[in-house]
Amino acid sequence: MPIACALEMIHTMSLSDALLTLAFEHVAAKTFNVSPDRVVQAIAELGSAVGSKGLVAGQIVDIDSEGKNVSLAELEYIHVHKTAKLLEASVVCGAIMGGGNMIDIERVRNYARCIGLLFQVVDDILDGKTAGKDLVSDKATYPKLMGIDNAKKLATELVAQAIEELAYFEDARAAPLYHLANYIASRQN
Amino acid sequence: MPIACALEMIHTMSLSDALLTLAFEHVAAKTFNVSPDRVVQAIAELGSAVGSKGLVAGQIVDIDSEGKNVSLAELEYIHVHKTAKLLEASVVCGAIMGGGNMIDIERVRNYARCIGLLFQVVDDILDGKTAGKDLVSDKATYPKLMGIDNAKKLATELVAQAIEELAYFEDARAAPLYHLANYIASRQN
Numbered sequence: 001m002p003i004a005c006a007l008e009m010i011h012t013m014s015l016s017d018a019l020l021t022l023a024f025e026h027v028a029a030k031t032f033n034v035s036p037d038r039v040v041q042a043i044a045e046l047g048s049a050v051g052s053k054g055l056v057a058g059q060i061v062d063i064d065s066e067g068k069n070v071s072l073a074e075l076e077y078i079h080v081h082k083t084a085k086l087l088e089a090s091v092v093c094g095a096i097m098g099g100g101n102m103i104d105i106e107r108v109r110n111y112a113r114c115i116g117l118l119f120q121v122v123d124d125i126l127d128g129k130t131a132g133k134d135l136v137s138d139k140a141t142y143p144k145l146m147g148i149d150n151a152k153k154l155a156t157e158l159v160a161q162a163i164e165e166l167a168y169f170e171d172a173r174a175a176p177l178y179h180l181a182n183y184i185a186s187r188q189n
Numbered sequence: 190m191p192i193a194c195a196l197e198m199i200h201t202m203s204l205s206d207a208l209l210t211l212a213f214e215h216v217a218a219k220t221f222n223v224s225p226d227r228v229v230q231a232i233a234e235l236g237s238a239v240g241s242k243g244l245v246a247g248q249i250v251d252i253d254s255e256g257k258n259v260s261l262a263e264l265e266y267i268h269v270h271k272t273a274k275l276l277e278a279s280v281v282c283g284a285i286m287g288g289g290n291m292i293d294i295e296r297v298r299n300y301a302r303c304i305g306l307l308f309q310v311v312d313d314i315l316d317g318k319t320a321g322k323d324l325v326s327d328k329a330t331y332p333k334l335m336g337i338d339n340a341k342k343l344a345t346e347l348v349a350q351a352i353e354e355l356a357y358f359e360d361a362r363a364a365p366l367y368h369l370a371n372y373i374a375s376r377q378n
């Protein structure tokens with residue numbers, strides 16, 4: 001590798017290492033009024049979402065899939081790992097830090113999984129509406145793999161599933177999450 | 190940047206991100222029989238040692254100093270941040286996990302700082318003994334900056350300081366750390 005590339009890599013890696021480390025350090029050092037066992041649980045959750053079974057895995061598979069034929073299962077793997085897992089961890093960490101019990105936490109986790117995938121499906125549907133973008137790009141998308149009607153049907157099912165998870169909670173408390181799911185489903189851009 | 194470089198960077202960064210994340214996740218998820226507040230404290234300590242005020246800072250300054258004139262203060266900065274901080278965190282995390290109080294922890298921290306720097310100084314002294322290595326390399330070293338005699342004197346002072354910190358502890362319990370300091374000071378290669 002040319003020396004200029006190597007130096008740029010070292011600088012970029014150092015920056016990413018510093019920021020990634022800061023995230024964990026910050027949660028550990030700057031979380032107040034939360035019991036330590038919940039802080040530990042949140043850090044473990046975050047670590048799992050970002051590491052080799054989470055974000056990193058999705059990123060690698062996504063990069064390596066460029067220009068290749070991607071199956072629906074592979075597309076879902078990429079979206080779940082590259083995007084949805086961190087969204088899931090964000091929601092779950094909120095429930096952990098907020099004092100939720102195990103059932104509360106698993107309910108919001110399921111909610112988050114639905115809206116994480118929903119976000120990607122809607123994104124693909126919207127991209128498909130940008131004239132020609134779908135045809136020019138090599139990237140696999142839900143409309144390309146299952147057709148636009150089935151993609152829309154999937155989006156509708158995901159919203160319904162997400163909302164069903166929220167039924168477990170008090171309406172007033174679940175309202176923001178309810179509206180978030182509908183917002184993601186209905187956005188036009 | 191050429192595409193091949195970029196792809197290699199992404200793969201290397203992903204690997205380093207995965208491993209770094211795994212370290213934090215592991216401490217959070219796999220530490221047993223230690224109170225959670227101590228686990229949190231250890232994670233904060235580790236984060237501080239590895240991040241932008243620790244290992245990353247030392248690495249960046251070291252790389253950017255290649256081929257330039259480096260002062261004694263800059264050399265010490267590089268060694269402290271690139272190597273000694275993580276060694277310090279390792280020792281301190283041991284004290285935290287092992288149930289040490291604040292004074293115990295600060296004593297071993299000071300001990301670790303001494304042996305961290307001692308390690309580097311002795312390394313430089315030993316490298317200087319390898320015929321010609323000192324003259325050929327551009328790298329700043331303690332013997333080059335302060336002379337071999339003063340470098341040896343510094344090493345002796347650091348060992349003495351390290352051992353003084355251990356005097357606070359029960360002899361039998363401090364013995365391994367005592368012998369470690371002497372080992373570092375007396376190794377010939």
